[in-house]
Amino acid sequence: MPKTDIDHIKKIYSEADLLFSEDAVETAISNMAEAITSSLAERNPVVFTVMNGGLVIGGKLITKLDFPLEASYMHATRYRNGTSGHELEWKVAPMIDFNGRPVLILDDILDEGHTLAEIIDYCHKNGATEVHSAVLVNKLHDRKARENLKADFVGLEVEDRYIFGYGMDYHGYWRNAPGIFAVRGM
Numbered sequence: 001m002p003k004t005d006i007d008h009i010k011k012i013y014s015e016a017d018l019l020f021s022e023d024a025v026e027t028a029i030s031n032m033a034e035a036i037t038s039s040l041a042e043r044n045p046v047v048f049t050v051m052n053g054g055l056v057i058g059g060k061l062i063t064k065l066d067f068p069l070e071a072s073y074m075h076a077t078r079y080r081n082g083t084s085g086h087e088l089e090w091k092v093a094p095m096i097d098f099n100g101r102p103v104l105i106l107d108d109i110l111d112e113g114h115t116l117a118e119i120i121d122y123c124h125k126n127g128a129t130e131v132h133s134a135v136l137v138n139k140l141h142d143r144k145a146r147e148n149l150k151a152d153f154v155g156l157e158v159e160d161r162y163i164f165g166y167g168m169d170y171h172g173y174w175r176n177a178p179g180i181f182a183v184r185g186m
């Protein structure tokens with residue numbers, strides 16, 4: 001798709017199927033925050049958002065976590081603004097030293113899970129004492145990178161379609177879409 005084909009981008013949004021409304025997503029985020037607070041409030045985790053997709057969930061969720069925490073980010077990409085995954089490319093490694101500390105990873109979506117699995121391995125190798133993970137959305141299918149791969153905290157389960165909104169993009173656009181949408185025909 002040419003980078004400037006904004007009409008195509010607009011059409012994708014106008015034709016998309018709404019899977020979860022803004023209200024439904026906000027409720028899911030509040031429920032996640034409550035569950036995370038109950039589990040981790042006393043553990044002093046470093047909270048890392050995985051950019052770019054984690055942009056919205058990271059921002060919205062951490063304000064609801066009711067305990068003192070350090071927040072930062074890491075940037076790894078597998079889809080590179082496209083709709084199919086490749087090998088994971090690290091763009092920015094974590095900048096807070098988490099050696100000897102628990103870590104919480106926040107991301108928008110657990111799809112095949114290669115991204116989360118590699119990040120979890122990376123955190124263990126670099127000295128995290130515990131690695132917890134939270135995703136806004138888990139995609140339901142049987143193509144997970146590892147058997148029984150799950151996030152510890154999940155907001156919503158979605159069907160096996162290409163989705164966007166709340167941080168998730170369609171060719172780099174619509175991370176700002178106010179709800180979770182599926183691209184028509186995908």
Ligand SMILES: O=P(O)(O)OC[C@H]1O[C@H](OP(=O)(O)OP(=O)(O)O)[C@H](O)[C@@H]1O
Pocket residue numbers: 050051052053054076077078079080081085107108109110111112113114115116168169
């Ligand atoms: O479970 P997986 O199949 O590995 O896919 C999940 C990853 O894909 C997306 O990132 P992407 O690589 O698209 O980069 P982005 O965050 O910049 O959109 C998303 O933010 C997750 O990090």
Ligand SMILES: Nc1nc2[nH]cnc2c(=O)[nH]1
Pocket residue numbers: 079109111112161162163164168169170
């Ligand atoms: N935007 C978006 N990014 C993804 N990364 C992995 N799966 C998806 C998906 O369905 N949508």
